[in-house]
Amino acid sequence: MKTIEVSFELNGFPVGTDVEPHLRLLDLLRDVLGETGTKEACGEGECGACTVLVDGRAVNSCLFPVGEVSGTVVTTIEGLTASNGELSWIQKAFLDRGGTQCGFCSPGMVMTTAALLAENPHPSESEIRSALTGNLCRCTGYVQIVESIQEAARAGRVNGL
Amino acid sequence: MGYDYHRPSTLDEAFGLAAGIPGSRFVAGGTDLLLQMSNGRAEPPALISLRGLSELGGIEVSPRLRIGAAVPLSDVQVHPVVAEKLPALVESIAGLGSRQIRNVATVGGNLCNASPAADTAPPLLVYGASVELQDANGSRKVTLNEFLLGPGQTALRPGEILRAILIDPPNEGARSVFHRKGRVKMDLPIASVAALVETDGATCKRVRLAAGAVAPVPLRLERSETVVEGSSLDAETRALAVETARLEISPITDLRSTEDYRRHLTGVLVGRALEELAGEVA
DSSP states (O other), X not given: OOOEEEEEEXXXXXXXXXXXXXXXXXXXXXXXXXXXXXXXXSSSSSSOTTEEEEXXXXXXXXXXXXXXXXXXXXXXXXXHSOTXXXXXXXXXXXXXXXOOSSOSSHHHHHHHHHHHHHHOSXXXXXXXXXXXXXXXXXXXXXHHHHHHHHXXXXXXXHXXX | OOOEEEOXXXXXXXXXXXXXXXXXXXXXXXXXXXXXXXXXXXXXXXXXEOTTOGGGOOEEOSSXXXXXXXXXXXXXXXXXHHHHHOHHHHHHHHTSSOHHHHTTOBHHHHHHTTOTTOTTHHHHHHTTOEEEEEETTEEEEXXXXXXXXXXXXXXXXXXXXXXXXXXXXXXXXXXEEEEEEESSTTSOEEEEEEEEEEEETTEEEEEEEEEESSSSSOEEOHHHHHHHTTSOOOHHHHHHHHHHHHHHOOOOOBTTBOHHHHHHHHHHHHHHHHHHHHHHHO
């Protein structure tokens, strides 16, 4: 098994490294690069805890081979936060509306929200619930998560984001 | 566990790599194959990626629809001509997995995986789709019916790939729908049904029905079609089609459903699809 060289953009910075070809993007992010904001729960593409954006599209990083990452632009939860540590308006909305409980699903929920609002800045409640099909929260219901996304959409509109 | 990963830049290069690595597998989105590999059901020494190949990309609309096998499902879903001409296909994709899955999973992969429950298969069967297969020596075309042979079994020969899905757009005035029922939204369907109706005045001139997850392969419901063709889609005919559909499938009992319930549900979905299409005719 030969290692492969990957080079891509992660949260605005160029990354180049040699990796084992059977790793998943999730392993590369967490174990090689130390970016542990992205979580693994099911590892089977069911729960969405590992959701990241690849070229702006939400994907399950647990099902994304590292062999496909070269040349792409990857955004993780770390990439939403400003360099001075200030949270993005989506993260603030989740905090303000109680959209997190244990918090393990939250990075994935937030990344799904980022992809949704980039495509559809004015989602209806049913569009929000449909977008969340691939993101599971096992603490509680989804009411406050949906409200957080509605709040994020409002904040995005007010701030012209 | 461990395997090599190759990302060829042309189809010829992909064929060459595959020929040199016995047991290697082609992969596009990988959402099914990587799962099979992580739980040990597949252990190829190498994956050969078809994901970025232009030969398998793109959607052509003229003279017939040609969907590249490696086009992600979410791109097919929002394509304006596909949405206009093949609404049942779009509906089937909308219910397939999650957005994260649809962003990488491909139509070609959904067919090559050859699950009896493949969501895109029933609509593609009612649209009379064919598939273009290619290996290092050339290409051939087979109907989707001929392509799907059994659970996990397709007409693909060793070293051959599915390159594109070919569909003659339905005639003007044709209507088509797709209905599925799963335990939860993300799960595979317990049963699914696609239906297409072409009418001449109040008469159903041409009817196509297909069902998924209720036989070893997604299959056309030809006897039910015969019941409906030439009728006015009246309630009595629809009821007969429902009963006929229940008898021409061969469902199994598994963790998602019993055989009996699948039989019942398939009838219900056929009835709903025909009722919906009857409403549009009237």
